[in-house]
Amino acid sequence: MLSQKTLIRLAPWLVILFCAILWEAIVVGLNVPEFLFPSLSAVWKATLTHWDPIMMHATQTFLTTMAGFGIAVVFGLALGAAVGSSPVIYKALYPLLVGFNSIPKVAFVPVLVVWFGIGTVPAILTAFLISFFPVVVNVATGLATLEPELEDVLRSLGASRLDILKKVGLPRAMPYFFASLKVAITLAFVGSVISETVASNLGIGYLMMAASSSMDMALVFAGLIVIGIMGVVMYELFALVERKLTGWAHRNPNGAM
Amino acid sequence: MPGAGRTPSTAPHAEGARGRCIGAPATCIMEFVRFENVSLAYQPGSPFAIEDVSLTIRENEFISLVGPSGCGKSTVMKLVTGLKPPTKGYVYVDGRQVAGPQKCVGMAFQASNLLPWRTTLQNVMLPMEIVEPYRSTLRAQRAEYEEQARALLKRVGLAGFEDKFPWELSGGMQQRASICRALIHKPRLLMLDEPFGALDAFTREELWCMVRDLWQEEPFTVVLVTHDLREAVFLADTVYVMSKRPGRILVKRDIELPRPRDLEVTYTEPFAAYVHELREHIGHIRES
Secondary structure (H helix, E strand, C coil), X not given: CCCHHHHHHHHHHHHHHHHHHHHHHHHHHCCCCCCCCCCHHHHHHHHHHCHHHHHHHHHXXXXXXXXXXXXXXXXXXXXXXXXXXXXHHHHHHHHHXXXXXXXXXXXCHHHHHHHHCCCHHHHHHHHHHHHHHHHHHHHHHHHHCCCHHHHHHHHXXXXXXXXXXXXXXXXXXXXXXXXXXXXXXXXXXXXXHHHHHHHCCCCHHHHHHHHHHCCCHHHHHHHHHHHHHHHHHHHHHHHHHHHHHCHHHCCCCCCCC | CCCCCCCCCHHHHHHHHHHCCCCCCCCCCCEEEEEEEEEECCCCCCCCCEEEEEEEEECCCEEEEECCCCCCHHHHHHHHCCCCCCCEEEEEECCEECCCCCCCEEEEECCCCCCCCCCHHHHHHHHHHCCCCHHHHHHHHHHHHHHHHHHHHHHCCCCCCCCCCHHHCCHHHHHHHHHHHXXXXXXXXXXXXXXXXXXXXXXXXXXXXXXXXXXXXXXXXXXXXXXXXXXXXXXXXXEEEECCCCECEXXXXXXXXXXXXXXXXXXXXXXXXXXXHHHHHHHHHHXX
């Protein structure tokens, strides 16, 4: 019998394996033509055939995404700190931020292309624009939900607002911040790939567009899977950093400590 | 808002309060906190949370505020510490009118409010990172200050728990640590806002004795807000009973039980008489 712990560890792999078998079975069993929906084995074959270009484009997408994500983290942290520590800035900026976040970023790519030309820059900016919002909201929430009694304790010691932010506000907002990084990194991939699809001749997004225009569906799916894998790996990486740095916030004995 | 309700006559008042002791320094018992007809409305135009409160607290006096819930007991604390300016009247601490948050006040609340990412020792050290002169000498004298913090923790029975995180401590231990944090920088004024409210009866009595001992060894001025009349009578020199909102001081009762007080005193006739008397006042307030 598997122990509960082993089962929890194996569960995600089992689900992936199940989906892979289901995919293969449906496509082969129903004899779906490859230009509509390639089987998993055909996708694997295409991946091996086009290994070098896939890796080249994946590296491009990865670096683009990380650049956009990096800007989003710095910008989001600064803006979130401002929004969270001042009710005036909070009130002033929230409608604008929410409004901006509601714009589909794919609609914004053509504007970026006009400003910066085709290529890496609009992809970095799209990744940034799509991923900074959750960082801002989470950092602001972490700061704004500071217990009033704790603030009274510090103020009655003569602490300045900067003291309160440094000693309590930011450390307390860290779990919110790291939670937002996990969301932001996956969104950053969405942003950069969208931009590459529309306006680039490099990156996984471009590779998929090129492959689909030549009806090479196996390569399109290979691209999708590569993006998915990069997303999962980065998500797990940030989840690990989160647990290392803010373990105090995840002290549930049944949790992943 | 700061400045609201302050008038140009501020300066003479401040002088007056300070000048009271001149001429008889030897016999005069120094008053430390003074409320003169203080009222506070949290928002302009909204009803007063407390109204026309006048009281004086001597240096190193232990006072307690009791009253029905929502009577503005915590408001008094916010006024003394300068976290809120009065809408009407004047508040003086140490002869000076309170303008803006007081520095160097210790506070503890019903929730311990310890920082979960800091160990017990680091939590107790927090005021040393903020209050002068400790702040600017912390780098050079960290070892010495940490020794003081360890000694204080030991005095409240937390030796061996210095490097534990707050969630590893019981509720009573967290509260002990919270009171250490309020006292580490040797404030002249300690504000306690129902600090034992969430504890079980036995732990609560233990902590009464802890506060009593800390106060007796190195006296400081204490304002204790509480619902618990036995707690108020056991710890305080003076108990003030406040009315329903808007809070007013209805009764001032000096507790003349001899010190040091042992827990045994809580089972004696005079003690019961004080509690009974206060309970009757509260009962009248609740009926009205």
